[in-house]
Amino acid sequence: MPEHACRAAVRESYDTLAADHAASTPDGLDPLSRAMPADFAETARTADRGPPADLGCGPGYVTAQLAAPGVPAYGVDLSPRMVEPARRAQPHLRFTVGSMTALDIGDGGLGGALAYHLTRHTPPELLPVVSAEVQRVLAPGGHLMLAGRAGEDEHVYPERAYGGRPVSFGLHPVPAPRIAALVEEAGLTVTARLVQERGAGAKRPAATLLAQMPGRR
Template structure:
């Protein structure tokens, strides 16, 4: 399968902003209490299930946070520059370059997947492919945590980000009901759905979903 066209823009943009992104993105311990609690709950659910993939791991801060909670986690990101920064910051952890549309992970290999603010650059027509990859790589009973901004369907085209660097990626907001339906169609069972209202200067709602591949 040929690479989706949007991935080149995401890769090039995050390679360009990687250093400033790593400086600006919050450490997990600095997140709001609910977000920290959801990451902790995910860690509890997957800690004994086998390998866990942090997809769209960026500079590895959340990957390292999960590892500190006892999760056997590794990181994957489409940006090679992000992976370089993650490897330099956390040399004890495993990081690799890869895409959520075609994961270099075997069928049923994972006990868990974290997609933390990682799917919003994926055009909606590609989400079924991404969610099918989640289903394929999760073992029966394996748990997915998906989190990110949600809202009425919206297509955003930023031109600059993270320190003023020009970017060419696009972002997509979807309603929580649609995300849940797409997860269901991919064969995943949604067990928890939470929407946080904007706070701290943010203008966007945050949706968090816990789902699992049926036993």
Template sequence: MTESSYLAAVRESYDTVAADYAAVVKPPADLDPLSRAMLATFAELVRTAGRGPVADLGCGPGKVTSHLADLGLSVLGIDLSPKMIELARRAFPGLHFAVGSMTAPPIRDGELGGILAYYSTHHTPPELLPAVFAGFRRAPGGHLMTAGYVGDDELLRPTRAYGGHPVSYESHLVPPDRIATLLAQAGLVVTARLLQEPDEGTKRTVCTFLATKPEES
């Protein structure tokens, strides 16, 4: 897939499944203790740094965005799917949401204190991850948290999802060591890595990274 075709597939697929996705995806309060703890740690790091707002890239229906706001952050939710943003605005009218891609989010360099990419980078073809991670440098001196499923270069091509709706996106499960390397190559310093093995709650391995972008010299 080219960059434009993969973005179109993601947008169209999530517009199609938006309502059922919002109904079945757990709110952060119902996540496992480690996932909740990592989100809380990220929020504390951003609050302590006393910097600008956080961009929740790939925010979906806004549940995690709202959770970050409850943890005391100023936060903007951004998602490629207009239907997801419509649901997020309806569910959380007091928060800010915008349609946009993590490859070119509607934010200016240096205006953020943090970036969250929560289960939202796996649709990106691996060869485009360096450009996406380079974009995470929009928060100089700020904090990054990214989390998602990982694997041994697995490519998933589901045809239906979330209530049996047709989808055309791909999911790329990249080894966590490569993700760490790509983050470092993008100029980000990885400060923590949490690997959660599959259990009764999930069928796949999950890896969460915390990283910082050093101040510009």
């Protein structure tokens, strides 16, 4: 699917799903990964290389966790309707509309980037575009936290989602090692991995990956 068509399908689907999605995902995190944003936030706060962004922020629950210790974090999401409940729930935080493949952020403008479930709607052929964009916006020494469901290069096109709403996006979970390889190919160094296997409280494997841009430590 061409990049513009993929973006349009995801945006339109989540504009439709926004209210149901916000009501059904009270924190957006799998149990094993709940402590990870706090650790990432502390790293971003002490590193002081610029603000971190929650990419694909949805209703903003993870953005709020990232900002809780006084970090100047903000959220970015492709769907304008998803950003609306985020702004209502966290009026003290900043939320903007933007695409992961073309972020309205200057080169090296972020001290950190956190992304939950962001790549699952990205066809494999577009994953290098996403990883290159993350590399562009991260400052030297900046940190990345990427997490979500892992899979075996599956391609699923559901007709309906949350609350039975019609959707047109695809689901493209890929193996965690492939995500790590793409991040490294973009020039970042993978520093840690956390994998929750299928059956350990999850219907499918989940992976959290931490990486860092080369540069000032």
